[in-house]
Amino acid sequence: MTDTTVELEMAPSDYTKEMWDKEFLCTFTVALEDDKLSTKMLVENKGEEAFDFQAALHSYFTVSALENLSISGSFAGKEFLNKMVGDGGEMQTEDREVITISEEYDRVYKGVNDPVLSDSGTGKTLTVMNTAGYEDTVIWNPYGNEGMGYNNFVCVESVKFDPVTLEGGASWTGDMALKAGDL
Numbered sequence: 424m425t426d427t428t429v430e431l432e433m434a435p436s437d438y439t440k441e442m443w444d445k446e447f448l449c450t451f452t453v454a455l456e457d458d459k460l461s462t463k464m465l466v467e468n469k470g471e472e473a474f475d476f477q478a479a480l481h482s483y484f485t486v487s488a489l490e491n492l493s494i495s496g497s498f499a500g501k502e503f504l505n506k507m508v509g510d511g512g513e514m515q516t517e518d519r520e521v522i523t524i525s526e527e528y529d530r531v532y533k534g535v536n537d538p539v540l541s542d543s544g545t546g547k548t549l550t551v552m553n554t555a556g557y558e559d560t561v562i563w564n565p566y567g568n569e570g571m572g573y574n575n576f577v578c579v580e581s582v583k584f585d586p587v588t589l590e591g592g593a594s595w596t597g598d599m600a601l602k603a604g605d606l
Contacts, residue, residue, distance in 0.1 A: 539551070
C-alpha cells in the first residue's frame with residue numbers, strides 16, 4: 424500500500440460461510456494515479472473444490488441531469504437483458520450507438536466493456552476502461568423516482584455476467600480504470 428493506494432481483502436469467516444461455504448480470497452485494490460483511478464479485483468480459489476462466481480462493480484456516477492447524459496461504446500448490435508420486461512427480463516438487441524435514458528432502466532449489455540459517459544451540462548466525459556476480466560456493462564437508473572434522486576446519477580457497472588468457474592488454486596482478475604476528460 425502507498426499514499427495513493429488502498430487494498431481491501433475479504434476472506435472466509437463465519438459470516439460469509441453462512442452464505443457461501445467456499446475457500447476463497449478476494450482482494451480489491453484502488454490506486455489514484457496522475458490521470459486516472461485504477462482498480463483491480465483478484466479472486467482466488469484457495470481450496471481444492473471448483474466454484475462459480477460473478478463479478479460486478481456497482482459504480483454510481485453523478486450527472487448534471489439525465490437529459491444531458493449520453494453513454495457511448497460498442498452498444499449497437501449487442502444483445503442485452505432488459506430486466507424491466509417480464510418477470511425475469513427479456514433478451515433484446517440494441518440498435519443505438521449512443522445510450523440515453525428517458526425511462527426506468529436496468530439492462531445488462533453483453534460484450535460491451537467500453538462505456539464513455541458524456542455530460543453536456545458539465546462539459547465532461549468519463550471513460551470506463553475495462554482491461555481484464557470485465558466483459559459486460561450494466562446500466563441502471565430508477566427514472567422518475569424523485570426519492571432516489573434519479574435525475575442526478577447513473578449506475579454504470581463493469582461486470583462479468585456469465586459465471587466464472589475457478590478450479591482449485593486458480594485465480595481471476597478484473598481490471599477497471601476511470602479516466603476523466605473534457606467534451
